[in-house]
Structures are given as C-alpha cells and as structure tokens.
Amino acid sequence: MNSSTRFFSPSEAARHLGVSAKALRLYEQRGLVAPGRTAAGWRTFGASEMARAAEVVALRSLGLSLAEVARVLSGEANCLEPALAAHQATLEGRIRELAGTAEAVRKIRADLSRGNAPEPGDLPRLLASAKALRIAFELPWPWGGELFELGGLGHLNYVTGPLGSGKTRLALCLAETLPGAAFLGPERLADGCAAARAELEADAALRSRVERALDWLVGEGASRSDALAALLVGLESDRAAILVVDLVEKGLDQPTQEALMAHLRRRGDGARPLFLLTRSSAILDLAAMDGGETIIFCPANHSPPLYVVPHPGSPGFEAVATCIASPEVRARTEGMIAWRPASTGS
Known part of the structure; x- marks a missing residue:
C-alpha cells in the first residue's frame, strides 16, 4: 500500500460518505463496492474504493434502486435519465417555492417602507410549513x-x-x-x-x-x-x-x-x-x-x-x-x- 494514501475503516468510510455502516455493508453485499483488505484481513477503503462508494451514494441519492445502481455502474445509463428528470423537477419546484417566498418578503418590506405594518397572519403564513x-x-x-x-x-x-x-x-x-x-x-x-x-x-x-x-x-x-x-x-x-x-x-x-x-x-x-x-x-x-x-x-x-x-x-x-x-x-x-x-x- 502507498503510505501517503489515506485508508478508512468501514465505520470511518460510512461517516465520511454520510451513510450508515449498515448501508455500506449492504452495498458490499450487492457487489456495488469492494473494500480492500489489510495484511490482517480487515476491510479497508482507500481512494479508489471511496470514489466508487461516493458514486453509489450519489446514485442512491437520486432515488435509484440497488439494481439500477448496478446497471449504471456497469455502463447502462438509460435508467439514469428518469432519475435526473425527477431530480430536476424537484429542484425547479424548490426554486418556484423560494421565488414565491422571496416575493412575499419583498411585498412585506415594501409595505414597511411605506409605514404599513404586516397584516395579521402574513408572517405566520410566510414561515408556515x-x-x-x-x-x-x-x-x-x-x-x-x-x-x-x-x-x-x-x-x-x-x-x-x-x-x-x-x-x-x-x-x-x-x-x-x-x-x-x-x-x-x-x-x-x-x-x-x-x-x-x-x-x-x-x-x-x-x-x-x-x-x-x-x-x-x-x-x-x-x-x-x-x-x-x-x-x-x-x-x-x-x-x-x-x-x-x-x-x-x-x-x-x-x-x-x-x-x-x-x-x-x-x-x-x-x-x-x-x-x-x-x-x-x-x-x-x-x-x-x-x-x-x-x-x-x-x-x-x-x-x-x-x-x-x-x-x-x-x-x-x-x-x-x-x-x-x-x-x-x-x-x-x-x-x-x-x-x-x-x-x-x-
């Protein structure tokens, strides 16, 4: 092993990837990631294993199933298009929601500049969820x-x-x-x-x-x-x-x-x-x-x-x-x- 390369234990790798150790183990079981082994036989994640695992985590974040992740990693990218389309729709929805909230804030600030206090319920509705x-x-x-x-x-x-x-x-x-x-x-x-x-x-x-x-x-x-x-x-x-x-x-x-x-x-x-x-x-x-x-x-x-x-x-x-x-x-x-x-x- 290259002494300058950082290697992570499974628990450390999961923490850096932002997933649970159980999820990382599941990815191993399904053949999506393959950790290396130390001389003593302990599982370890180096730079290449972490990069692969990060790809898996990103695909999972897009909503792909384990089977779909496996297909994308093997070169079949056709199932990625619906996931990206859904992700884009979600982002655009958030943009519209934020734009509406920003417009409501602008209106309240404009009213304040004219000396008009917010109407009852304006602020609760602004912050409601x-x-x-x-x-x-x-x-x-x-x-x-x-x-x-x-x-x-x-x-x-x-x-x-x-x-x-x-x-x-x-x-x-x-x-x-x-x-x-x-x-x-x-x-x-x-x-x-x-x-x-x-x-x-x-x-x-x-x-x-x-x-x-x-x-x-x-x-x-x-x-x-x-x-x-x-x-x-x-x-x-x-x-x-x-x-x-x-x-x-x-x-x-x-x-x-x-x-x-x-x-x-x-x-x-x-x-x-x-x-x-x-x-x-x-x-x-x-x-x-x-x-x-x-x-x-x-x-x-x-x-x-x-x-x-x-x-x-x-x-x-x-x-x-x-x-x-x-x-x-x-x-x-x-x-x-x-x-x-x-x-x-x-």
Whole structure:
C-alpha cells in the first residue's frame, strides 16, 4: 500500500460518505463496492474504493434502486435519465417555492417602507410549513382525557408500543384530527386484497405509479405480493394529505420491509407526512433514522404517549428498543399474549 494514501475503516468510510455502516455493508453485499483488505484481513477503503462508494451514494441519492445502481455502474445509463428528470423537477419546484417566498418578503418590506405594518397572519403564513403544524387533542380511552400535543411533523412518523397500549386508538385520533388525513388499516388485506385490485383497475394513473414503485422495490430486493401491492395502492394514492398506516409490515418479509423503508426515505423531507404503526425493527430501524423522522411511543401502563429521541440513554429509548423485534421474531410470536397462571389459595 502507498503510505501517503489515506485508508478508512468501514465505520470511518460510512461517516465520511454520510451513510450508515449498515448501508455500506449492504452495498458490499450487492457487489456495488469492494473494500480492500489489510495484511490482517480487515476491510479497508482507500481512494479508489471511496470514489466508487461516493458514486453509489450519489446514485442512491437520486432515488435509484440497488439494481439500477448496478446497471449504471456497469455502463447502462438509460435508467439514469428518469432519475435526473425527477431530480430536476424537484429542484425547479424548490426554486418556484423560494421565488414565491422571496416575493412575499419583498411585498412585506415594501409595505414597511411605506409605514404599513404586516397584516395579521402574513408572517405566520410566510414561515408556515408542514413541519410547523401543531395540533392538540384529548386522548381517548384507555387514557384519561389527557391533552396530547402533536409537534412538528416529520416525513416519517412512527407510532409504536406493546400490545394493548392504545397505539391503534391514538392512530385513529390522528387520522380524525389532522387536516386532510386518512387511515389505512388492515382491511386493505381483506378478501385477498380485492379492493386494492379493483382500485388499480379503475385508475390508470395510480396503476402506473404502483407499478413503478413495485419495479423499484423489486430492484431493491423486495418480493412481489398482494400485500405489498395493496399497501402501495394506499401509499401512492393522492387522496389524502397525510396518511396513517396500521400494521404496515403485515404480509411483508424482511427484505421487502427493508426495501419499503428505503423507498419511503428516498421521498425526502418535502413528501406527504406518513404515520406508520409498527413493532418491526425492519420498519422502525433506530440506527437508520434521520432528522425528518419521529417516534411516538405508547407506554404499557397507559401513561400519555411520548416522543422518543432515537439515541441510547434518551427517555423512552430502551422501552422502544425492547418493544420492536425483527420480522422473524414478529412472525413467530404473532397473536401470542403473555399468560400468567391464576394464584391458588392457601
């Protein structure tokens, strides 16, 4: 090795690339990056490996699936055009939004120069965003009517808690209270997902969006299934401004759950807020969360729900970590409840 070349361990490489160590390991497993080895056999990333990994990270940031990234790196650049077109559209949308905001600021400044104060509501509207939305409501049973305040929304919001903690009731309240929200429950799986199939047959635009999402997910390692298609019908529908999804992992294996989360994260901060009810660690991956994601935890003792910061040692973190489990464990224990024999009299 050239002594002047800087070599990184996998954790250092991931930090410099701005991705998780888990993501970097996934790129290795799919053959997208190939680290070198030290004399002792440790994996290491030199200049060429870091350059290759940076290409992968950039392509992933454009929304390409792992399969599409592999094709681009092998010289098939045709799948790059739609991704770049979508990225351009996003940038142009941000430019239009910023131009509108700048014009509103210019108008307020012009009014101030003439001695006119801003109209009531001008400044809040200027600074308003989905993340600024704050709503308070009284909690239903099994709580005692305590007031729950929903803070600023992230693009991904998780609701979790042990069995019987009231998380589904909280989710229904969120769907009823949040403006333009809808609830997507387990009934989407009824009758072999017949309702979802009928909706796809009746809406060509929705069918096209679902098919594109399915192709991307399969390229990411997901398995096609009626359960995944039914979930995507709800996720890709544009009828609701905010969507609350119960049992999001129902019917999905672990690779599909992981691919689904990669799909939802690539939407970015400006996407429609989602509330995902889950107890799967593949959906609520504490190590993969970013700044646009929040956790609402419902304690077993029916204390009011609380926000949990995804860092060890923060209030509620250990409770969340012990509440969620891998898809394999969740499938093995589905429907099981704790049982304690009745005490016998002396």
